[in-house]
Amino acid sequence: MSKAANNDVIEKIISLSKRRGFVFQSSEIYGGLNGCWDYGPHGVELLKNIKEEWWKFMTYREDVEGLDASILMHPKVWEASGHVENFTDPMVDCKQCKSRFRLDVLSDQVNEKKKKKAVEALKESLKENAVLVNKIDSINSGADENENFEKLLTDQETGTYLLAELNCPMCGNKGTFTAARQFNLMFKTFIGPVEDSGAVVYLRPETAQGIYVNFLNVQGASRQKLPFGIAQIGKAFRNEINTKNFLFRTREFEQMEMQFFVKPADDKKWYDYWKAERLNWYTSLGMTGVKLRYHDHPKDKLAHYAKEATDIEYQFPFGWGEIEGIHNRTNFDLNRHEEYSGKSLKYFDEESKEKFVPFIIETSAGASRSFMAFLVDAYYEEEVNGEQRSVLKFHQKLAPVKAAILPLVNKDGMPEIARGIEKDLRRNFKVFYDDKGAIGRRYRRQDEIGTPYCITIDTQTLEDKTVTVRERDSMNQVRVSNDKLSEYLLKKLND
RNA sequence: GCGGCAGUAAUUCAGUGGUAGAAUGUCAGCUUCCCAAGCUGGACGUCGCGGGUUCAAGUCCCGUCUGCCGCUCCA
Numbered sequence: 001m002s003k004a005a006n007n008d009v010i011e012k013i014i015s016l017s018k019r020r021g022f023v024f025q026s027s028e029i030y031g032g033l034n035g036c037w038d039y040g041p042h043g044v045e046l047l048k049n050i051k052e053e054w055w056k057f058m059t060y061r062e063d064v065e066g067l068d069a070s071i072l073m074h075p076k077v078w079e080a081s082g083h084v085e086n087f088t089d090p091m092v093d094c095k096q097c098k099s100r101f102r103l104d105v106l107s108d109q110v111n112e113k114k115k116k117k118a119v120e121a122l123k124e125s126l127k128e129n130a131v132l133v134n135k136i137d138s139i140n141s142g143a144d145e146n147e148n149f150e151k152l153l154t155d156q157e158t159g160t161y162l163l164a165e166l167n168c169p170m171c172g173n174k175g176t177f178t179a180a181r182q183f184n185l186m187f188k189t190f191i192g193p194v195e196d197s198g199a200v201v202y203l204r205p206e207t208a209q210g211i212y213v214n215f216l217n218v219q220g221a222s223r224q225k226l227p228f229g230i231a232q233i234g235k236a237f238r239n240e241i242n243t244k245n246f247l248f249r250t251r252e253f254e255q256m257e258m259q260f261f262v263k264p265a266d267d268k269k270w271y272d273y274w275k276a277e278r279l280n281w282y283t284s285l286g287m288t289g290v291k292l293r294y295h296d297h298p299k300d301k302l303a304h305y306a307k308e309a310t311d312i313e314y315q316f317p318f319g320w321g322e323i324e325g326i327h328n329r330t331n332f333d334l335n336r337h338e339e340y341s342g343k344s345l346k347y348f349d350e351e352s353k354e355k356f357v358p359f360i361i362e363t364s365a366g367a368s369r370s371f372m373a374f375l376v377d378a379y380y381e382e383e384v385n386g387e388q389r390s391v392l393k394f395h396q397k398l399a400p401v402k403a404a405i406l407p408l409v410n411k412d413g414m415p416e417i418a419r420g421i422e423k424d425l426r427r428n429f430k431v432f433y434d435d436k437g438a439i440g441r442r443y444r445r446q447d448e449i450g451t452p453y454c455i456t457i458d459t460q461t462l463e464d465k466t467v468t469v470r471e472r473d474s475m476n477q478v479r480v481s482n483d484k485l486s487e488y489l490l491k492k493l494n495d
Numbered sequence: 496g497c498g499g500c501a502g503u504a505a506u507u508c509a510g511u512g513g514u515a516g517a518a519u520g521u522c523a524g525c526u527u528c529c530c531a532a533g534c535u536g537g538a539c540g541u542c543g544c545g546g547g548u549u550c551a552a553g554u555c556c557c558g559u560c561u562g563c564c565g566c567u568c569c570a
Contacts, residue, residue: 011563019506019520025561031543032561082570185570205570241496241568249569303570318564387531408528436522440530447530458528468529475530 009317013379014246016390020449022046022375023247035243035250042449045400045430047254047371050285051233053397054256054365057281064229064258065222069210071235072191072201077209080340081333082304083186083202110166115149118165122152126161187237187251203237208362210234211259212333215345215358219261226347226358227270229260233367245318247372254367261358263349264331270361271308271328278324278363279312282370286395287377291315295322305332312365314373323373324365331357374398378450384475392450393473396493402429403453403489404446410435418457421467421482425455429489447472453489 017023022043026036039047059066078084110118119140126132136158142148152158163177187203204210211218211230218230233256243249262270275294283289297309307330311322334345334357346355378392396402405422407414415435422433432451434442439456446454454470460479461467467485468477480488 014562015506028561030560034561085570238569245563305570322569384530389531406529410527438527438530438532440532442531443529444531454530456529460528470529477529 009376009379010246012390013376016379016448017043017375022449035240036252037247037250042400043371046374046394046398047367049398049400050370050374051254051256051367053285054281054367054370055231055233057284058229058231058256058258058363063224063227064231064260065218065224067211067214067218067230067232068234069207069214069232071204072189073204073209073213075201076340077213077337078186078202078205080336081209082336083205110149112145114167115145118162119149119152121165122158122162125165132158132161185239187239205238206236206364207232207234207255207257208259208364209333211257212337212345212360213341215261215334219347226349227260227262227266229258231256231258233257245316245321247368248316248318248321250368253369256365256367256370258363259329260361260363261347262361264356264359267307267328267330267359267361271326274361274363275310275326278326278365282312282314282323282373285374285398286393287314287374291377293320295320303327305329314369314377316373316376321369322366323369324363327362327364329360329362331359333360334358389444389447391447391472394450394452396452396495399450399452400430401432401446401449401451402493403455404432404434404442404451406433406439406442406454406456407435408439408456408458412459412462414457414461417461417482421455421457421485425486425489428486429493443470443475453492455485 014023017040018025020042021040024038024040025032026038027033055066058064075084119136123133123136126136136152139151139158140148142151152162166177186205188200189203191199191201211232214230218224219228222228234254235252236255237252240249240251243251258274260270260274279292279294282292291314293313293315295311295313297306297311302309306327308328310326312324312326313320314323337343338345338357345357347358348355374394375392378394380391380393382389382391392399394400403425405418405425407418418433418435422431425431432446434445436442443454450472452472454472456468456470456477458468461482465482466479467482469480469485469488470477
């Protein structure tokens with residue numbers, strides 16, 4: 001498929017999402033908010049179904065417990081996790097050659113002669129501003145010249161001017177740097193209504209830490225023994241540099257995470273187990289197998305906490321993209337929390353009489369990314385009798401509406417019977433009643449939102465109390481007795 | 496964050512500086528016995544937002560926001 005055609009598909013899905021109520025742009029009437037999206041009536045239903053299937057798959061088993069931790073956590077959590085340190089480097093870009101530098105790294109790459117020259121030029125350009133010149137002299141009075149330079153460069157006031165005097169180490173051009181920016185990827189807010197820096201807290205950038213700090217609480221309360229896991233679904237927030245590709249990269253997103261605590265010696269076994277299980281989950285819900293793959297992280301690219309890592313990637317129209325990460329996080333996180341909290345997070349193994357900090361195998365799925373993958377994967381355009389139909393072939397467990405009830409015509413008592421069936425089915429299923437327009441049009445409306453079954457009341461219904469059930473993908477119809485409908489649907493939907 | 500393209504009805508898109516349009520969808524009614532059929536009627540526009548030029552701006556200029564694409568980033 002050509003690039004243009006690929007973009008068309010995403011455009012069509014975005015358009016359908018808005019038109020039929022899956023996804024709207026956040027704050028649209030105010031011009032939108034970058035990278036934020038709202039889930040409409042069908043979207044919230046689809047998302048809820050995805051989360052529910054994940055929850056059942058991951059926690060309806062003996063060795064995994066659930067948890068719902070607070071989004072706001074003690075700020076020390078993020079010092080222990082490494083997020084405060086790793087998320088806050090000031091960076092500059094070269095506008096000429098597009099290279100990006102951490103400010104402290106850039107400082108190291110400038111030789112001493114050049115540093116002196118740059119500072120001279122800086123003072124010359126600022127000679128009318130006595131306050132800043134004083135500040136420069138004051139910073140420059142330090143013993144270590146390299147350190148002085150780094151301070152000048154990282155200072156908000158002097159840094160901007162000093163950058164203009166420097167050449168890019170990559171392309172050699174002068175004055176091509178953007179202003180230094182703090183790349184703080186964590187959202188900061190304040191506990192209490194007064195914006196005092198002593199009360200800074202962060203919106204969690206991942207749900208995992210809520211699980212780690214509750215490790216012994218859950219273990220004790222649930223009387224679990226190793227190996228066991230803790231699962232959680234919840235929102236997380238990252239101040240991404242740029243958002244992209246519809247729901248794929250957003251600043252507010254939802255994670256479905258499970259942290260599995262194991263004996264260090266068993267880590268490889270469980271890593272392999274969950275790696276296989278998690279891919280199975282996607283295919284079991286109808287996602288196209290050949291559009292899924294693992295992307296194993298090479299050893300030299302691993303995150304600071306990981307011993308082994310893989311991504312499950314889906315082939316989106318714009319390319320392969322990560323929808324889930326599986327990591328062996330070792331005992332890094334629990335060790336750090338022991339260190340920062342001063343509390344023991346060791347586990348005592350009754351059999352071996354050993355006391356140790358468990359290793360953690362993490363499965364971290366993006367709910368919003370899964371949503372997009374399931375949506376894109378389900379989208380088909382087909383030709384039926386020379387006419388085109390667009391259809392979302394969702395797995396029946398994910399479909400936002402399970403069945404539509406359609407009186408063939410609005411007379412002869414059909415609407416009354418249809419309303420009766422609707423009332424009966426609505427107790428157990430998300431159903432939709434539609435008597436507007438020709439039957440073909442109504443079928444297509446349901447195809448477009450992925451409703452797996454359409455129930456039609458016709459003349460024969462008046463005679464023998466049966467209705468037709470039309471299946472979305474094949475468009476085949478079978479006659480089912482009115483009083484067997486509920487049972488019939490239940491069986492089909494649980495297949 | 497840099498560069499390119501775009502933004503007009505719910506959607507897709509026309510629109511030459513001079514009265515804002517089409518198709519689809521949607522709603523009401525009629526018709527309709529199975530896959531976007533037909534007829535009649537109706538509703539829906541801060542032309543993304545803010546400035547500027549002009550007698551006059553959807554149209555030209557500047558800024559900004561949002562989206563898409565490429566780079567970059569994604570501990």
